[in-house]
Amino acid sequence: AQSVSQHNHHVILSEAASLELGCNYSYGGTVNLFWYVQYPGQHLQLLLKYFSGDPLVKGIKGFEAEFIKSKFSFNLRKPSVQWSDTAEYFCAVISGYSSASKIIFGSGTRLSIRP
Amino acid sequence: DAGVTQSPTHLIKTRGQQVTLRCSPKSGHDTVSWYQQALGQGPQFIFQYYEEEERQRGNFPDRFSGHQFPNYSSELNVNALLLGDSALYLCASSLGAGTAKNIQYFGAGTRLSVL
Numbered sequence: 001a002q003s004v005s006q007h008n009h010h011v012i013l014s015e016a017a018s019l020e021l022g023c024n025y026s027y028g029g030t031v032n033l034f035w036y037v038q039y040p041g042q043h044l045q046l047l048l049k050y051f052s053g054d055p056l057v058k059g060i061k062g063f064e065a066e067f068i069k070s071k072f073s074f075n076l077r078k079p080s081v082q083w084s085d086t087a088e089y090f091c092a093v094i095s096g097y098s099s100a101s102k103i104i105f106g107s108g109t110r111l112s113i114r115p
Numbered sequence: 116d117a118g119v120t121q122s123p124t125h126l127i128k129t130r131g132q133q134v135t136l137r138c139s140p141k142s143g144h145d146t147v148s149w150y151q152q153a154l155g156q157g158p159q160f161i162f163q164y165y166e167e168e169e170r171q172r173g174n175f176p177d178r179f180s181g182h183q184f185p186n187y188s189s190e191l192n193v194n195a196l197l198l199g200d201s202a203l204y205l206c207a208s209s210l211g212a213g214t215a216k217n218i219q220y221f222g223a224g225t226r227l228s229v230l
Contacts (some may be wrong), residue, residue: 004157036221043119044158044205044221090157102171103148103207103219105157 002027002095006106013081014114021076021109023091033074034092034103035065044090050074061085083115119208119222127228128196136191136225140208146170147189148219149181150205158205164189165211193227201229 005024013019025031035047048059055067065076074091091106120139128134140147146165150158160173164183183189187208193200203226207219 006157043223044207046218046220049218092157102160102163102173103150103158104160105150107155107157 002093002104004091004093004104004106006089006091006109008109009107010110010112012112012114015083016080019076019078019081019085019111021089021091021111023074023076023106024072025074025091025093025104026072027093027095029095032094033065033067034094035059035063035074035076036090036092036105038088038090038108040087047076047089081111081113083113085111086113087111119206119220121204121206121222121225123225124223125226125228127230129230130196130198132196132229133192133194134196134227136193136204136206136227138189138191138206138208138222140187140189140206141220144208144210144220145187146209146211146217147183147187148207148209149189149191150207151175152203152205152224154202161191196229198229201227203227 003026007022033050036044037047038044048057050057050067058064063078067074088108090108092103119141122137148163149161152158161175162172163170167183178194180192203224205224206222209217209219
């Protein structure tokens with residue numbers, strides 16, 4: 001069965017620190033990859049997505065992610081975090097074409113930023 | 116332009132009862148997907164509706180059923196509620212089913228508590 005693993009459940013950083021959140025998926029075929037963010041009290045929002053092409057994708061608010069097919073990974077990065085980045089981050093995958101629009105989410109990583 | 120709206124915001128039910136949750140998709144969208152997000156977990160796909168039919172279904176029992184109306188709005192019904200059904204129920208809308216490149220937009224969710 002397809003699955004998405006986020007190894008860090010809770011990450012605590014100071015402002016201006018660099019961020020990398022890990023994400024691995026289990027599916028050998030074509031995948032479409034997403035990072036969603038859920039700020040406290042708000043709904044899930046799309047941070048960035050990868051469909052094809054350049055494996056380094058840039059999203060909103062200075063976030064980027066790199067798709068490494070050989071490692072089945074899609075890690076999220078940000079060079080310098082801000083207090084406003086405090087949120088829950090979810091990696092997600094849609095596999096292939098036949099199971100269109102069925103998003104498989106990871107369990108999430110809670111990011112806390114110390115001011 | 117209204118985003119995805121869900122009602123009610125919060126709901127408290129007792130075991131064995133039935134509940135109906137409602138979702139209005141983002142303007143211009145015709146596909147609605149429902150997800151269950153338990154505390155500390157990522158959203159899990161329940162099912163998706165397109166053209167008033169259930170197109171895909173996740174690993175949820177038949178107690179979970181849904182409906183889509185001609186105006187694309189949708190309902191999620193859960194019968195014979197169990198304590199384990201307590202969760203945040205998310206609705207997501209997108210344009211068209213059948214392609215993995217659909218971007219899904221999420222509502223704020225309905226928090227269901229089963230006592």
